[in-house]
Amino acid sequence: MYDIRKTYSASSVSEALRLLLENDGAxxxxxxxxxxxxxxxxxxxxxxxxxxxxxTELKGIxxxxxxxxxxxxxxxxxxxxxxxxxxxxxxxxxxAANQVGSPQxxxxxxxxxxxxxxxxxxxxxxxxxxxxxxxxxxxVSGIRTQTLSGFHTGPGKVNLDQSSELLTTIVIPxxxxxxxxxxxxxxxxxxxxxxxTLGCAVCLRLSADKKSIDELRIAVSVAAPxxxxxxxxxxxxxxxxxxxxxxxxxxxxxxxxVQPRDSWRASRxxxxxxxxxxxxxAFRQALETAGGEIV
Amino acid sequence: MIKIVHMHVNGTDVExxxxxxxxxxxxxxxxxxxxxxxxxxxxxxCGACTILLDGKSVNSCIYLTVWADGHTILTVEGLQRNPGxxxxxxxxxxxxxxxxxxxxxxxxxxxxxxxxxxxxxYTREELRELISGHLCRCTGYENILNALEKVVGKK
Ligand SMILES: Cc1cc2nc3c(=O)[nH]c(=O)nc-3n(C[C@H](O)[C@H](O)[C@H](O)COP(=O)(O)OP(=O)(O)OC[C@H]3O[C@@H](n4cnc5c(N)ncnc54)[C@H](O)[C@@H]3O)c2cc1C
Ligand code: FES
Ligand code: FES
Numbered sequence: 001m002y003d004i005r006k007t008y009s010a011s012s013v014s015e016a017l018r019l020l021l022e023n024d025g026a027x028x029x030x031x032x033x034x035x036x037x038x039x040x041x042x043x044x045x046x047x048x049x050x051x052x053x054x055x056t057e058l059k060g061i062x063x064x065x066x067x068x069x070x071x072x073x074x075x076x077x078x079x080x081x082x083x084x085x086x087x088x089x090x091x092x093x094x095x096a097a098n099q100v101g102s103p104q105x106x107x108x109x110x111x112x113x114x115x116x117x118x119x120x121x122x123x124x125x126x127x128x129x130x131x132x133x134x135x136x137x138x139x140v141s142g143i144r145t146q147t148l149s150g151f152h153t154g155p156g157k158v159n160l161d162q163s164s165e166l167l168t169t170i171v172i173p174x175x176x177x178x179x180x181x182x183x184x185x186x187x188x189x190x191x192x193x194x195x196x197t198l199g200c201a202v203c204l205r206l207s208a209d210k211k212s213i214d215e216l217r218i219a220v221s222v223a224a225p226x227x228x229x230x231x232x233x234x235x236x237x238x239x240x241x242x243x244x245x246x247x248x249x250x251x252x253x254x255x256x257x258v259q260p261r262d263s264w265r266a267s268r269x270x271x272x273x274x275x276x277x278x279x280x281x282a283f284r285q286a287l288e289t290a291g292g293e294i295v
Numbered sequence: 296m297i298k299i300v301h302m303h304v305n306g307t308d309v310e311x312x313x314x315x316x317x318x319x320x321x322x323x324x325x326x327x328x329x330x331x332x333x334x335x336x337x338x339x340x341c342g343a344c345t346i347l348l349d350g351k352s353v354n355s356c357i358y359l360t361v362w363a364d365g366h367t368i369l370t371v372e373g374l375q376r377n378p379g380x381x382x383x384x385x386x387x388x389x390x391x392x393x394x395x396x397x398x399x400x401x402x403x404x405x406x407x408x409x410x411x412x413x414x415x416x417y418t419r420e421e422l423r424e425l426i427s428g429h430l431c432r433c434t435g436y437e438n439i440l441n442a443l444e445k446v447v448g449k450k
Contacts, residue, residue, distance in 0.1 A: 001314060001316045001317060001318075001321070002316040002317075002318065002359070003316060004315050004316035004359075006296060006315065007298075007315045007359065007361050009361075009362075032357060032358070032359070032362075033339060033357060036339075036357040036358075036359075037338060037339070037357065040337065040338060040357075051362065053362060078351075101339070101428070102342065102427050102428025102429075103352055103406070103425055103427070103428050104339070104342060104345055104352045104353055104354045104406075104428040105339060105354070105428065107348075107351045107352060107353055108353060108354075108358070191427070192424065192427030192428075193340065193427055193428065
C-alpha cells in the first residue's frame with residue numbers, strides 16, 4: 001500500500017491549478033514513474049496527489065501555424081517515439097525517447113515528468129536542450145514562457161513553483177530545428193533499463209557549401225549538477241571547418257566545461273572520458289545526417 | 296480513503312471499492328484473485344507484474360488502481376478461450392521450453408501478447424529490445440526469444 005492520503009484527477013489545466021491552490025503540499029502526478037518510486041522509498045509520505053493524466057489538452061504533438069513543434073507535457077515517450085512529426089522534424093528526439101527505461105515505462109512516463117522531475121540523467125532533456133526548446137508554464141496569472149536552458153537549477157531542482165504552476169507544453173521553435181541535424185548518445189551499464197551514466201546531444205547546422213559549421217549546440221547530462229549546454233565551445237566552433245582539428249577542439253572544449261563528480265554509478269574520471277567520447281560520436285553522427293564530411 | 300472504480304477485467308465489468316493507495320497489482324491479486332500478476336521488485340524494473348492496460352503493457356506495481364478507472368485490463372487469466380486450450384503465445388512458451396521457475400513468465404506472456412497483437416514481424420534484436428522490461432533469472436532469454444519468434448514470425 002502506498003502512503004497516499006488523497007488522490008484527485010483533474011480534467012483541465014485550470015482545474016489542476018485550482019486543486020493545487022486548494023491543497024497545500026499536494027504533488028502533481030503524470031505517469032507517476034518517478035513519484036511512485038519516491039513514495040515507495042518513503043521520500044514522500046501522506047501524499048496528496050493531483051493526477052494530470054486525464055487532461056487531454058496536455059497530450060499530443062502538433063505543428064503550430066508558425067511551424068513550431070508543440071509537445072504536450074503529458075505526452076508519453078512511446079507517443080513521442082511513434083510520432084510522425086517528431087520522426088520527420090526532430091528524429092534525435094524520437095531516438096532519445098526510445099532510450100528511456102523499458103516499453104512498459106515508456107507507455108506511461110511523460111516528457112513533462114521527465115523535465116520537471118529535474119534529474120540530471122533525464123534522457124528527454126539533452127536533445128531538447130540542443131534544439132533550444134522553450135517551456136510554457138501555466139500559473140494563476142496565465143502562461144509564462146521560459147527556455148529549457150536555465151530551467152534546471154540544481155540536482156532535482158527546477159524553476160517551477162510546485163505549489164501553483166504546471167508545465168503545459170514543450171516548444172521546439174521552427175528556427176531552432178529547421179536545417180538542423182542532431183544526435184544523442186547515452187552511456188549506461190546495460191543496453192536497456194538503465195539510467196544514463198552520461199549523455200550527450202549535439203545539434204548542428206552546416207554552411208550552405210557544407211564545408212563548415214554554421215551553428216552548433218552541445219548538451220551534456222550527468223556531467224554537472226544540472227544538464228548543461230557547452231556554450232563556450234559552441235561559440236568557439238561556430239564557423240569552424242569540418243576537420244579533425246575541429247573535433248579535437250570539440251573534445252577539449254567539452255572537457256573544459258563539464259564538472260562531473262564521483263558517484264556509485266561511475267567515477268569522475270570515467271565521466272570525463274565519456275564526455276569527450278560521446279560528444280565526438282554525437283557530433284560525427286549529426287554531421288553525417290547533415291551530409292557533411294570530415295576532410 | 297476508499298474509492299469506487301469500474302474496470303473491464305479479462306472480459307468482465309467489475310465494480311470495486313479500493314483504497315486510494317492501492318497498486319493495481321494488489322487489487323488484481325488480492326481483490327480479484329488474479330495471481331498470475333507477480334510481485335517482484337515492485338519498482339518498475341523487473342516486469343513480473345506486467346498487465347495490458349487498454350492493450351498496452353504496463354507495470355501494475357507502480358500504477359494506482361484508481362487510475363485504471365474506466366479502463367480495460369488483460370492478465371494471463373483472460374487469455375484462455377476454451378478449457379484446456381492455450382493462447383498461441385503460451386503454447387509457444389511451452390513448446391520452446393521458455394519456462395523454468397515461471398516467476399517471470401506471466402509478465403512476459405503479456406508483453407508477448409502485445410507484440411503478437413501489433414501484427415508486425417520483428418528481428419531477434421528488436422524482440423530483445425521489446426522484452427527489455429523483463430528480468431528472467433533462469434532461462435538466459437534465448438528460449439523466450441525462440442518462442443516469440445515462433446509466434447510473430449521472423450523478419
Ligand atoms: C524502472 C524505471 C526506469 C526508468 N528509466 C529511465 C530512463 O532510462 N531514462 C530517464 O530519463 N528516466 C527514467 N526513469 C524515470 C522516469 O520514468 C522518467 O523521468 C519519466 O519521464 C517521468 O515521467 P512521469 O510522467 O512518470 O513523471 P511523474 O512521476 O508523474 O512526475 C515526475 C515529477 O514531475 C512533476 N510533474 C510531472 N508532470 C508535470 C507537469 N506537467 N507540470 C509540473 N510538474 C510535473 C511531478 O510533480 C513530479 O515531481 C525510469 C523510471 C523507472 C521507474
Ligand atoms: S514487480 Fe512490477 S516491475 Fe517488478
Ligand atoms: S523462468 Fe525463472 S525467472 Fe524466468
